[in-house]
Amino acid sequence: MIYLINKNTDPCLNHAIEEFFLRDTKEDVYSLWRNEKTLLLGKNQDVYQEIDIPEAQKRNIQIVRRLSGGGTVYTDPSNMQYTFIARGEDFLKGNSFSLFAKPVVMYLKSLGLDATFSGRNDILIDGKKISGNAQYKINGATLHHGTLLFDVDLESIKASMVSRPIKFQKKAVKSHVSRIGTIKEYLNGISIDEFMEGLSSYIIDYYKIDKIIEVDDEIIEKASKYLDRFRSDEWNFGKDFKKYISYSNKRDSGLYDYKLLLKDGKIMDIRIFGDFFEIQDVSELEKKLIGSDYSKEGIEYALKDIDIEKFIVGLKMEDFVEDLLRIGEKIEKETRMD
Incomplete structure (x- = not known):
């Protein structure tokens, strides 16, 4: 496994880089990265039911549909995303979400936090969601990525994401915002950069990673063939289904x-x-x-x-x-x- 240092914050480019390493290389990859203000839509979601598009545009929040399923997540430079790309049957069988999330949970626990993996795809601290995870599988490879809410603009989430009561039918909460926590509120004085450095050091040790590379112009050029999809209105918004x-x-x-x-x-x-x-x-x-x-x-x-x-x-x-x-x-x- 390699550790891929990615300092880009363009969400379309970041997802194109993921797709390049997934499809065009045979590398197993770990990466930790950040986005500009973005609502990342699950592959199979209806954007018109999940996002208040005019409000998102007013707040200069990009809308990008990712390759993986799952729900919509909000990202900005105050939180981060982690990626694992792995080859092999062990990762293709059943539910491997907890397997990929395990070292992240272990790192949070090492900081004294009450972190657990919960439900289909969440990491919780003290019962509050600080991470959602999703996967995309192709040609014997698994792309697993997740959010980590170090800090978050709750006002932007409340204003731009549609709260649908049907999502919480079997839960004792009233909205997605009431379930959200942040890592920062549980730590004293640790900056996001220090947290990211600590997490990457932990995962490098966990997987015995001995190869580190940084995204450069050559990688960006190779990944650029996947950019058009993530910048396309057809991919991100699709058609309206008013007649359906x-x-x-x-x-x-x-x-x-x-x-x-x-x-x-x-x-x-x-x-x-x-x-x-x-x-x-x-x-x-x-x-x-x-x-x-x-x-x-x-x-x-x-x-x-x-x-x-x-x-x-x-x-x-x-x-x-x-x-x-x-x-x-x-x-x-x-x-x-x-």
């Missing part, structure tokens, strides 16, 4: 936002958004459903050769079919009300 029927449901595996276009009893188009974690690209799942009859039998027939858990972590086929059929129930209810 929408239905949202929260399950243990994540929040699901379905967009469905029906005509003459058939599925003409479908999009599956949410903060779930995908294994295979869900667009392949969507393609299977287009043109099928909108009925339990039609949906099950279209998906007869599909193992849905190879697409979305933790989702059961019967739950997926149930969600799709609830869209029809929603149409019937709205028709009766009219």
Whole structure:
């Protein structure tokens, strides 16, 4: 494993650098980096439901969609992101989130903090979230990255991120802001630079890293071929789905936002958004459903050769079919009300 020093704060460039090392090298990588003010959107999220776009623009907050699934996170120079890129079957099996988060949790504990890995993808201190993690897997390699909220602009989070009650149906909290903590509030007088240096030293020792390189012009030039995607409005915003029927449901595996276009009893188009974690690209799942009859039998027939858990972590086929059929129930209810 190499330690990649990355002092760039352009979020599009930083994600392009990640993708370059993931796709174009065979290196295992650890890196710790920061962004300018940015809302990082999960790959499968609907930006129009997650972010108050005019408010974000007013505050000069960039909106960038990453490769990995999961939810939206706010980043700025007062907090940081860490990246691991690893090859091998051990990281591809099951849920490896806690495996990657382990040395981070151990470092926090070494500072005397009550840090734990919790739920699908969070690191907590005293029960408050200071880190969310996400993954993207391709060609036998895993890209794992996470936030670390050393300090945070809570006002920008409250103003620019949409608080959706459905996300907290099974939790005893009222909003994402009430769950957030910062590392700084638990430490006395340690600067963010000192914290980052200490964390990197700990991880270098943990993984016995003996190769250190810094992002330079050559690496930036090689990574630049991936820049256009992260700077593209088509990638970051996609299209508006005003003409589609929408239905949202929260399950243990994540929040699901379905967009469905029906005509003459058939599925003409479908999009599956949410903060779930995908294994295979869900667009392949969507393609299977287009043109099928909108009925339990039609949906099950279209998906007869599909193992849905190879697409979305933790989702059961019967739950997926149930969600799709609830869209029809929603149409019937709205028709009766009219």
